[in-house]
Amino acid sequence: MAFCTSCGASLDQGHRFCGRCGTAVPGSAATRDPSPADPPAAAAVAPQAPGSGPDPTPRATAGPPAPDPAPPSPRTTPPSPPTTPPSPGAAAAGTAGQSSTARWPVGSGPVPLPPASPSLRRTLLAFALPPLMILAGLVSAGLLYVMSQSRDNAVSALVPRRVTPTPSRAATATPTPTATAGGPASATTPPTLPTTTPTPRPSTDRQQAEAIQALLDQAARTPVSATVAALATCNRGQAAAQDAANLLTSAADSREDLLGRLAAVPVGALPDGATLKAALTETWTRARSGDRAYVTWAQGIADGSSCNPQDPFKLAGDWDTAASRQAGTQFLDAWNTVAPRLGLARRTLEAL
């Protein structure tokens, strides 16, 4: 019965590797290079190392996983003791039969580099390098990001998704925060704040209603919804998209103007005047906000983005438009009860 040279387990006849630890069985065919020249070479080794042990065959083999680099490994036992490694005989045995790829005798090694520099310096370097490399990676990634975004300004960089803004687009996008805030647009026209000029303006209910009606007349709505619907079919070219963007911009500007003037209209004499004014302000604020969103969407198409009817800006425009129509319905409910009593015309939602 044979025993494994590594772990001592008993070996079955004919097995080439130990069943317990995987070590190659000495003298078996489990060598890395079972070439025909192998057995003679092994035989040649035996006389070279008569005192090295009873079994001359445990030559270096690279069987199954052999992570242990220690020179006196059982599987890499040289014919002579490791303390006197490269005797010519052992070397010859190595070149001839140990392994065709062995580069140095077991126990020897490659030529080391010049003496290692002070180990403290190297130690510091070893622990400083990984963080430095991470830092370098982050910095270069940041640089790449900044370079890829260089055409965008700070505002558009914060706007989500597929933003390739032009200055005009960015400029139109800027006021949207105030628009979505839903306030009475006082910030845009500070000189005509409502509280500053309440009396010199129309004072009777009829006059105040006429002032509002004048604004309503002016609000003859640009064909925003038709434009948007046409653009959403995605079968128009970039030039058409640019036209649409321009038209929507002017629509938004006109809402801006109307809001400023509406803020200056006193409604104290009108029945339900505050409700009327608030509803109309909301109507136009949301309409303006929606127009701005549509502008961003249309400008994107005009600048070459692929047309997407589900674009977030388009959806935002739809959302604001719907809110505008809701507020407009509220306004009309009030207006259409007040106006006839004052001899003024009723209005429909489309006229807003």
Next chain:
Amino acid sequence: MTTSPDPVAGARATPDTGWPPPPTVASLGVRLLARLVDAVVIGAALIVVWSAANLLGSGQGLHYDSGSGQLVDGDPLVTLTAKLLTVLLLAGYEPLLVATQGATIGKRMLRVRVLRRSDGSLPGWGPAVLRWLVPALGVLICGAGELLVYASALLDGSGYNRGWHDRIAGTVVVRE
């Protein structure tokens, strides 16, 4: 003396040992460059794989198609193949080449080789996989542990520049 070294080895052999002159240990800068080359190679291969997957019916899973504006599902077989190839590239590239050649593409370009520390022969599968596994496990530590493993070669003051992965696998990197 019954030695009969082959003529070529004999010609290069130093007279006192009969062995060819041993190679020199590779410097760490060269090894770092080799790693960078390998990173580029793997990165390029991954780009090719995923570009091909996208051309062949989208390697993505459920995704948003900007053309139709709809959520569409990719071909699951293509996706699976691309993922398998990715794993194969990331996990197989270095062990396979180191086990069989002793050098990856980057190491070959920079003329360094991974050899067994014991006798300078090719590492074989066990050490090659171990040598790859140690930094691969390091990735699990904040994704940066592998850098420390590679830098650990600096901690070896013996002149052999063996990092932890070299020690565990029983290998040494030499210059050809």
